[in-house]
Amino acid sequence: MPSEPTSFSSESYFATQPPPSTLEHDIAGVRNFVARQQASGRNVVLVTSGGTTVPLELNVVRFLDNFSAGTRGATSAEYFLKSGYAVIFMHRQFSLQPFSRHYSHSTNPFLDFLEIDEDQPSSSFSSSHPQISSSSLTSQTSSEPKAATCPSQIGVTPSKRTHLLEVLTAYKQVHASGTLHTLTFVTVNDYLWLLRAVSQELSALNRKAMYYLAAAVSDFFLPRQKMSEHKIQSGKGSLHIEMDQVPKILKPMVDEWTRNGYIVSFKLETDPALLIPKARASLERYGHQVVIGNDLNRRKFEVVFVSRKVSSTPVRLTTGSEDVFEENWLRIDLNQDNDKEIEEDIVRELVKRHEEWVRKEE
Numbered sequence: 001m002p003s004e005p006t007s008f009s010s011e012s013y014f015a016t017q018p019p020p021s022t023l024e025h026d027i028a029g030v031r032n033f034v035a036r037q038q039a040s041g042r043n044v045v046l047v048t049s050g051g052t053t054v055p056l057e058l059n060v061v062r063f064l065d066n067f068s069a070g071t072r073g074a075t076s077a078e079y080f081l082k083s084g085y086a087v088i089f090m091h092r093q094f095s096l097q098p099f100s101r102h103y104s105h106s107t108n109p110f111l112d113f114l115e116i117d118e119d120q121p122s123s124s125f126s127s128s129h130p131q132i133s134s135s136s137l138t139s140q141t142s143s144e145p146k147a148a149t150c151p152s153q154i155g156v157t158p159s160k161r162t163h164l165l166e167v168l169t170a171y172k173q174v175h176a177s178g179t180l181h182t183l184t185f186v187t188v189n190d191y192l193w194l195l196r197a198v199s200q201e202l203s204a205l206n207r208k209a210m211y212y213l214a215a216a217v218s219d220f221f222l223p224r225q226k227m228s229e230h231k232i233q234s235g236k237g238s239l240h241i242e243m244d245q246v247p248k249i250l251k252p253m254v255d256e257w258t259r260n261g262y263i264v265s266f267k268l269e270t271d272p273a274l275l276i277p278k279a280r281a282s283l284e285r286y287g288h289q290v291v292i293g294n295d296l297n298r299r300k301f302e303v304v305f306v307s308r309k310v311s312s313t314p315v316r317l318t319t320g321s322e323d324v325f326e327e328n329w330l331r332i333d334l335n336q337d338n339d340k341e342i343e344e345d346i347v348r349e350l351v352k353r354h355e356e357w358v359r360k361e362e
Protein backbone atom coordinates (compact mmCIF):
# COMPACT_ATOMS: atom_id res chain seq x y z
CA MET A 1 0.00 0.00 0.00
CA PRO A 2 1.41 3.46 -0.82
CA SER A 3 2.28 5.56 2.21
CA GLU A 4 0.08 8.51 3.11
CA PRO A 5 1.08 11.83 1.60
CA THR A 6 2.56 14.13 4.23
CA SER A 7 1.57 17.70 4.66
CA PHE A 8 4.75 19.70 5.16
CA SER A 9 4.84 23.03 6.91
CA SER A 10 7.90 25.09 6.10
CA GLU A 11 9.36 24.19 9.54
CA SER A 12 8.86 20.46 9.09
CA TYR A 13 10.22 20.71 5.54
CA PHE A 14 13.51 22.27 6.60
CA ALA A 15 13.72 19.96 9.64
CA THR A 16 13.49 16.81 7.49
CA GLN A 17 14.94 17.63 4.06
CA PRO A 18 18.72 18.01 3.81
CA PRO A 19 20.32 21.27 2.63
CA PRO A 20 22.36 21.29 -0.61
CA SER A 21 26.06 20.73 0.03
CA THR A 22 27.00 24.13 -1.43
CA LEU A 23 24.62 26.17 0.74
CA GLU A 24 27.16 27.53 3.23
CA HIS A 25 29.56 28.54 0.48
CA ASP A 26 26.77 30.20 -1.50
CA ILE A 27 25.54 32.13 1.49
CA ALA A 28 29.00 33.39 2.41
CA GLY A 29 29.16 34.90 -1.10
CA VAL A 30 25.71 36.48 -0.73
CA ARG A 31 26.59 37.94 2.69
CA ASN A 32 29.65 39.57 1.22
CA PHE A 33 27.71 40.92 -1.76
CA VAL A 34 24.91 42.32 0.42
CA ALA A 35 27.41 44.03 2.74
CA ARG A 36 29.10 45.73 -0.23
CA GLN A 37 25.79 46.94 -1.67
CA GLN A 38 24.65 48.13 1.74
CA ALA A 39 27.83 50.19 2.08
CA SER A 40 27.20 51.76 -1.33
CA GLY A 41 23.56 52.53 -0.50
CA ARG A 42 22.14 50.62 -3.47
CA ASN A 43 18.79 48.90 -3.59
CA VAL A 44 19.13 45.16 -4.15
CA VAL A 45 16.71 42.84 -5.91
CA LEU A 46 16.66 39.07 -5.68
CA VAL A 47 15.48 37.68 -9.03
CA THR A 48 14.53 34.00 -9.11
CA SER A 49 14.36 32.48 -12.56
CA GLY A 50 13.82 29.20 -14.38
CA GLY A 51 12.05 25.99 -13.35
CA THR A 52 12.82 23.64 -10.49
CA THR A 53 13.10 19.86 -10.86
CA VAL A 54 11.78 17.07 -8.67
CA PRO A 55 14.08 14.03 -8.74
CA LEU A 56 12.40 10.64 -8.52
CA GLU A 57 15.47 8.72 -7.36
CA LEU A 58 18.38 9.47 -5.02
CA ASN A 59 20.83 8.42 -7.73
CA VAL A 60 18.84 10.52 -10.10
CA VAL A 61 18.07 9.27 -13.58
CA ARG A 62 14.53 10.62 -13.87
CA PHE A 63 12.97 13.85 -12.72
CA LEU A 64 9.92 16.05 -13.25
CA ASP A 65 10.54 19.54 -14.52
CA ASN A 66 8.67 22.83 -14.41
CA PHE A 67 8.16 24.92 -17.49
CA SER A 68 10.36 28.05 -17.76
CA ALA A 69 13.19 29.02 -20.07
CA GLY A 70 14.27 31.79 -17.70
CA THR A 71 13.47 34.56 -20.17
CA ARG A 72 11.37 36.61 -17.76
CA GLY A 73 13.98 36.45 -15.01
CA ALA A 74 17.09 37.02 -17.14
CA THR A 75 15.53 39.90 -19.08
CA SER A 76 14.18 41.56 -15.94
CA ALA A 77 17.57 41.26 -14.24
CA GLU A 78 19.14 43.27 -17.06
CA TYR A 79 16.56 46.05 -16.70
CA PHE A 80 17.01 46.15 -12.92
CA LEU A 81 20.77 46.53 -13.42
CA LYS A 82 20.13 49.32 -15.90
CA SER A 83 17.94 51.04 -13.30
CA GLY A 84 20.81 51.10 -10.80
CA TYR A 85 19.86 48.06 -8.73
CA ALA A 86 22.29 45.42 -7.59
CA VAL A 87 20.94 42.01 -8.55
CA ILE A 88 21.17 38.57 -6.97
CA PHE A 89 20.25 36.35 -9.88
CA MET A 90 19.19 32.95 -8.54
CA HIS A 91 18.49 30.74 -11.52
CA ARG A 92 18.09 27.19 -12.69
CA GLN A 93 21.42 25.85 -13.88
CA PHE A 94 21.78 26.31 -17.67
CA SER A 95 18.66 28.47 -18.00
CA LEU A 96 18.97 31.91 -19.57
CA GLN A 97 21.17 34.53 -17.92
CA PRO A 98 21.35 38.31 -18.25
CA PHE A 99 23.42 39.46 -21.27
CA SER A 100 24.33 36.00 -22.60
CA ARG A 101 20.57 35.41 -23.13
CA HIS A 102 20.82 37.48 -26.33
CA TYR A 103 22.95 34.75 -27.86
CA SER A 104 21.05 31.64 -26.89
CA HIS A 105 22.33 28.65 -28.83
CA SER A 106 18.87 27.80 -30.14
CA THR A 107 17.45 31.21 -31.11
CA ASN A 108 20.52 33.26 -31.90
CA PRO A 109 23.60 31.05 -32.17
CA PHE A 110 26.78 32.92 -31.31
CA LEU A 111 28.73 31.46 -34.23
CA ASP A 112 26.29 33.14 -36.63
CA PHE A 113 27.63 36.48 -35.42
CA LEU A 114 31.16 35.74 -36.49
CA GLU A 115 32.72 35.79 -39.89
CA ILE A 116 36.08 34.85 -41.25
CA ASP A 117 37.87 37.78 -42.71
CA GLU A 118 39.60 36.29 -45.75
CA ASP A 119 41.22 39.62 -46.68
CA GLN A 120 43.51 39.64 -43.65
CA PRO A 121 47.00 38.23 -44.22
CA SER A 122 47.64 34.76 -42.80
CA SER A 123 49.31 34.77 -39.41
CA SER A 124 49.90 32.46 -36.49
CA PHE A 125 47.74 32.52 -33.36
CA SER A 126 50.72 33.66 -31.33
CA SER A 127 51.08 36.99 -33.10
CA SER A 128 47.50 37.78 -34.07
CA HIS A 129 45.60 36.47 -31.07
CA PRO A 130 45.99 38.60 -27.96
CA GLN A 131 44.45 35.94 -25.69
CA ILE A 132 47.00 33.30 -26.57
CA SER A 133 50.41 34.49 -25.51
CA SER A 134 53.53 33.36 -27.30
CA SER A 135 54.88 31.99 -24.01
CA SER A 136 51.98 29.55 -23.72
CA LEU A 137 52.73 28.34 -27.21
CA THR A 138 56.45 28.00 -26.77
CA SER A 139 55.95 25.94 -23.59
CA GLN A 140 54.65 23.07 -25.72
CA THR A 141 56.82 19.98 -25.79
CA SER A 142 58.62 19.16 -29.03
CA SER A 143 56.28 16.21 -29.67
CA GLU A 144 53.26 18.53 -29.82
CA PRO A 145 52.36 20.18 -33.09
CA LYS A 146 53.77 23.64 -33.75
CA ALA A 147 51.55 26.66 -33.25
CA ALA A 148 48.71 26.37 -35.71
CA THR A 149 48.70 28.81 -38.53
CA CYS A 150 45.57 30.88 -38.45
CA PRO A 151 44.28 31.16 -41.99
CA SER A 152 42.59 34.49 -41.38
CA GLN A 153 41.11 36.73 -38.73
CA ILE A 154 37.69 36.55 -37.12
CA GLY A 155 35.34 39.50 -37.18
CA VAL A 156 31.78 40.31 -36.16
CA THR A 157 29.15 40.39 -38.89
CA PRO A 158 28.69 44.14 -39.59
CA SER A 159 24.90 44.04 -39.19
CA LYS A 160 25.28 42.58 -35.69
CA ARG A 161 28.03 44.88 -34.40
CA THR A 162 25.93 47.66 -32.92
CA HIS A 163 23.81 45.30 -30.89
CA LEU A 164 26.73 43.18 -29.77
CA LEU A 165 28.67 46.26 -28.72
CA GLU A 166 25.70 47.51 -26.68
CA VAL A 167 25.30 44.18 -24.88
CA LEU A 168 29.04 43.78 -24.35
CA THR A 169 29.43 47.31 -22.97
CA ALA A 170 26.60 46.81 -20.46
CA TYR A 171 27.99 43.40 -19.50
CA LYS A 172 31.49 44.78 -18.90
CA GLN A 173 30.15 47.71 -16.87
CA VAL A 174 28.13 45.40 -14.64
CA HIS A 175 31.16 43.18 -14.08
CA ALA A 176 33.38 46.16 -13.29
CA SER A 177 30.86 47.57 -10.81
CA GLY A 178 30.28 44.20 -9.11
CA THR A 179 26.52 44.65 -9.03
CA LEU A 180 25.51 41.18 -10.26
CA HIS A 181 25.79 38.07 -8.13
CA THR A 182 24.72 34.73 -9.61
CA LEU A 183 23.51 31.59 -7.83
CA THR A 184 22.23 28.35 -9.29
CA PHE A 185 19.69 25.74 -8.28
CA VAL A 186 18.42 22.58 -9.94
CA THR A 187 15.94 20.83 -7.64
CA VAL A 188 13.05 22.31 -5.72
CA ASN A 189 14.97 21.40 -2.56
CA ASP A 190 17.99 23.47 -3.66
CA TYR A 191 15.62 26.31 -4.46
CA LEU A 192 13.80 26.32 -1.12
CA TRP A 193 16.96 26.20 0.99
CA LEU A 194 18.63 28.90 -1.09
CA LEU A 195 15.56 31.13 -1.12
CA ARG A 196 15.24 31.03 2.65
CA ALA A 197 18.93 31.70 3.26
CA VAL A 198 19.24 34.47 0.65
CA SER A 199 16.06 36.16 1.90
CA GLN A 200 17.37 36.14 5.45
CA GLU A 201 20.68 37.72 4.34
CA LEU A 202 18.90 40.31 2.22
CA SER A 203 16.58 41.28 5.06
CA ALA A 204 19.52 43.30 6.44
CA LEU A 205 18.58 45.89 3.81
CA ASN A 206 15.07 46.23 5.16
CA ARG A 207 12.88 48.20 2.71
CA LYS A 208 15.69 48.62 0.19
CA ALA A 209 15.42 44.92 -0.72
CA MET A 210 13.07 43.68 -3.40
CA TYR A 211 12.18 40.03 -4.08
CA TYR A 212 11.12 39.24 -7.63
CA LEU A 213 9.97 35.61 -7.70
CA ALA A 214 9.75 34.70 -11.37
CA ALA A 215 10.93 31.09 -10.96
CA ALA A 216 8.45 28.33 -11.79
CA VAL A 217 8.45 26.29 -8.62
CA SER A 218 7.20 22.71 -8.36
CA ASP A 219 4.06 22.32 -6.27
CA PHE A 220 4.70 18.65 -5.51
CA PHE A 221 7.82 16.74 -4.53
CA LEU A 222 9.09 13.42 -3.23
CA PRO A 223 10.59 13.69 0.24
CA ARG A 224 14.03 12.14 0.53
CA GLN A 225 12.66 9.52 2.95
CA LYS A 226 10.32 8.17 0.24
CA MET A 227 12.74 8.18 -2.68
CA SER A 228 14.08 5.04 -4.22
CA GLU A 229 17.86 4.87 -3.86
CA HIS A 230 18.46 3.43 -7.31
CA LYS A 231 16.91 3.85 -10.72
CA ILE A 232 13.25 2.81 -10.67
CA GLN A 233 12.91 -0.41 -12.65
CA SER A 234 10.38 -0.64 -15.44
CA GLY A 235 9.75 -4.40 -15.14
CA LYS A 236 6.69 -3.97 -12.89
CA GLY A 237 4.59 -2.20 -15.50
CA SER A 238 2.99 1.18 -14.86
CA LEU A 239 4.49 3.59 -12.35
CA HIS A 240 2.47 5.04 -9.47
CA ILE A 241 4.04 7.89 -7.55
CA GLU A 242 2.34 9.80 -4.77
CA MET A 243 3.91 13.16 -4.17
CA ASP A 244 3.69 15.49 -1.20
CA GLN A 245 2.84 19.14 -1.47
CA VAL A 246 5.69 21.64 -1.39
CA PRO A 247 5.04 24.02 1.54
CA LYS A 248 3.75 27.44 0.56
CA ILE A 249 6.88 29.40 1.24
CA LEU A 250 5.52 32.86 0.48
CA LYS A 251 3.93 32.87 3.93
CA PRO A 252 7.10 32.41 6.01
CA MET A 253 8.90 34.61 3.53
CA VAL A 254 6.56 37.52 4.28
CA ASP A 255 6.12 36.83 7.99
CA GLU A 256 9.57 35.63 9.04
CA TRP A 257 12.42 35.69 6.51
CA THR A 258 12.22 39.22 5.15
CA ARG A 259 11.88 42.45 7.09
CA ASN A 260 9.73 44.99 5.27
CA GLY A 261 11.11 43.84 1.93
CA TYR A 262 9.10 44.52 -1.24
CA ILE A 263 7.86 41.13 -2.45
CA VAL A 264 6.63 40.51 -6.00
CA SER A 265 5.36 37.07 -6.95
CA PHE A 266 4.14 35.78 -10.30
CA LYS A 267 1.02 33.84 -11.10
CA LEU A 268 1.04 31.73 -14.25
CA GLU A 269 -2.26 30.39 -15.57
CA THR A 270 -3.45 28.88 -18.81
CA ASP A 271 -7.13 29.71 -18.17
CA PRO A 272 -7.39 33.54 -18.39
CA ALA A 273 -10.50 33.52 -16.17
CA LEU A 274 -8.43 32.27 -13.24
CA LEU A 275 -5.67 34.86 -13.41
CA ILE A 276 -7.15 37.67 -11.34
CA PRO A 277 -9.02 35.58 -8.74
CA LYS A 278 -5.89 33.50 -8.11
CA ALA A 279 -3.67 36.56 -7.89
CA ARG A 280 -6.04 38.19 -5.40
CA ALA A 281 -6.24 35.01 -3.36
CA SER A 282 -2.46 34.92 -3.19
CA LEU A 283 -2.29 38.51 -1.91
CA GLU A 284 -4.97 37.78 0.67
CA ARG A 285 -3.26 34.64 1.88
CA TYR A 286 0.32 35.89 2.06
CA GLY A 287 0.00 39.65 2.52
CA HIS A 288 2.85 40.62 0.18
CA GLN A 289 2.95 43.63 -2.15
CA VAL A 290 2.31 42.64 -5.78
CA VAL A 291 1.27 39.64 -7.81
CA ILE A 292 2.04 39.85 -11.51
CA GLY A 293 -0.39 37.67 -13.41
CA ASN A 294 0.59 36.20 -16.75
CA ASP A 295 -1.25 33.96 -19.16
CA LEU A 296 1.02 31.30 -20.66
CA ASN A 297 0.29 32.28 -24.26
CA ARG A 298 0.16 36.07 -23.79
CA ARG A 299 2.99 36.56 -21.30
CA LYS A 300 5.38 38.21 -23.79
CA PHE A 301 3.04 41.12 -24.47
CA GLU A 302 0.55 41.32 -21.61
CA VAL A 303 0.71 41.09 -17.81
CA VAL A 304 -1.48 42.35 -15.01
CA PHE A 305 -0.27 43.92 -11.75
CA VAL A 306 -2.58 43.00 -8.88
CA SER A 307 -2.01 44.90 -5.66
CA ARG A 308 -3.75 46.42 -2.70
CA LYS A 309 -5.24 49.85 -3.23
CA VAL A 310 -2.97 52.47 -1.72
CA SER A 311 -5.37 53.33 1.10
CA SER A 312 -5.92 49.69 2.09
CA THR A 313 -4.05 48.19 4.99
CA PRO A 314 -2.46 44.75 4.56
CA VAL A 315 -5.04 42.79 6.54
CA ARG A 316 -6.10 39.29 5.55
CA LEU A 317 -9.60 39.40 4.14
CA THR A 318 -11.96 36.61 3.33
CA THR A 319 -14.79 38.65 1.82
CA GLY A 320 -15.23 41.88 -0.08
CA SER A 321 -11.77 41.66 -1.62
CA GLU A 322 -12.99 43.34 -4.84
CA ASP A 323 -12.90 46.71 -3.06
CA VAL A 324 -9.46 46.21 -1.65
CA PHE A 325 -7.45 45.22 -4.70
CA GLU A 326 -6.74 46.94 -7.96
CA GLU A 327 -5.53 45.64 -11.31
CA ASN A 328 -3.29 47.47 -13.72
CA TRP A 329 -2.78 45.89 -17.12
CA LEU A 330 0.47 46.36 -18.94
CA ARG A 331 0.51 45.66 -22.67
CA ILE A 332 2.93 46.18 -25.49
CA ASP A 333 2.20 46.10 -29.20
CA LEU A 334 4.65 43.70 -30.78
CA ASN A 335 3.38 44.64 -34.26
CA GLN A 336 4.46 48.22 -33.75
CA ASP A 337 7.71 47.61 -31.92
CA ASN A 338 9.17 44.23 -32.59
CA ASP A 339 12.21 44.69 -30.36
CA LYS A 340 10.33 45.91 -27.31
CA GLU A 341 10.53 43.67 -24.23
CA ILE A 342 7.67 43.83 -21.75
CA GLU A 343 10.13 43.34 -18.89
CA GLU A 344 11.37 46.89 -19.50
CA ASP A 345 7.92 48.23 -18.55
CA ILE A 346 7.44 45.72 -15.73
CA VAL A 347 10.71 46.78 -14.14
CA ARG A 348 10.05 50.52 -14.65
CA GLU A 349 6.71 50.18 -12.87
CA LEU A 350 8.19 48.15 -10.03
CA VAL A 351 11.09 50.54 -9.51
CA LYS A 352 8.57 53.37 -9.17
CA ARG A 353 6.48 51.43 -6.66
CA HIS A 354 9.54 50.30 -4.73
CA GLU A 355 10.81 53.89 -4.46
CA GLU A 356 7.51 54.85 -2.84
CA TRP A 357 7.84 51.85 -0.53
CA VAL A 358 11.36 52.88 0.51
CA ARG A 359 10.21 56.47 1.11
CA LYS A 360 7.64 55.22 3.63
CA GLU A 361 10.55 54.38 5.91
CA GLU A 362 11.89 57.92 5.96
Ligand code: PMT
Nearest residue numbers: 068069070071072213214215216217246249265266267268
Ligand atom coordinates in the same frame (compact mmCIF):
# COMPACT_ATOMS: atom_id res chain seq x y z
O1 PMT B 1 10.97 31.87 -17.95
P1 PMT B 1 9.90 32.13 -18.98
O2 PMT B 1 9.84 31.05 -20.00
O3 PMT B 1 10.00 33.52 -19.53
O4 PMT B 1 8.50 32.05 -18.19
C1 PMT B 1 8.26 32.94 -17.14
C2 PMT B 1 7.14 32.40 -16.21
C3 PMT B 1 5.85 32.27 -16.98
C4 PMT B 1 7.56 31.05 -15.63
C5 PMT B 1 7.02 33.47 -15.05
O5 PMT B 1 6.61 34.69 -15.59
C6 PMT B 1 6.04 33.00 -13.96
O6 PMT B 1 4.85 33.16 -14.08
N1 PMT B 1 6.59 32.42 -12.85
C7 PMT B 1 5.78 31.87 -11.73
C8 PMT B 1 5.14 30.57 -12.16
C9 PMT B 1 4.67 29.78 -10.97
O7 PMT B 1 5.30 28.83 -10.62
O8 PMT B 1 3.60 30.23 -10.32
P2 PMT B 1 3.04 29.52 -8.96
O9 PMT B 1 1.62 29.78 -8.88
O10 PMT B 1 3.48 28.10 -8.83
O11 PMT B 1 3.82 30.32 -7.82
C10 PMT B 1 3.45 31.61 -7.42
C11 PMT B 1 4.65 32.33 -6.86
O12 PMT B 1 5.18 31.78 -5.66
C12 PMT B 1 5.80 32.38 -7.86
O13 PMT B 1 6.31 33.68 -7.77
C13 PMT B 1 6.78 31.34 -7.35
O14 PMT B 1 8.12 31.72 -7.67
C14 PMT B 1 6.52 31.36 -5.84
N2 PMT B 1 6.57 30.05 -5.22
C15 PMT B 1 5.57 29.15 -5.42
C16 PMT B 1 5.56 27.94 -4.75
C17 PMT B 1 6.61 27.69 -3.86
N3 PMT B 1 6.64 26.56 -3.17
N4 PMT B 1 7.58 28.59 -3.71
C18 PMT B 1 7.59 29.76 -4.39
O15 PMT B 1 8.50 30.58 -4.24
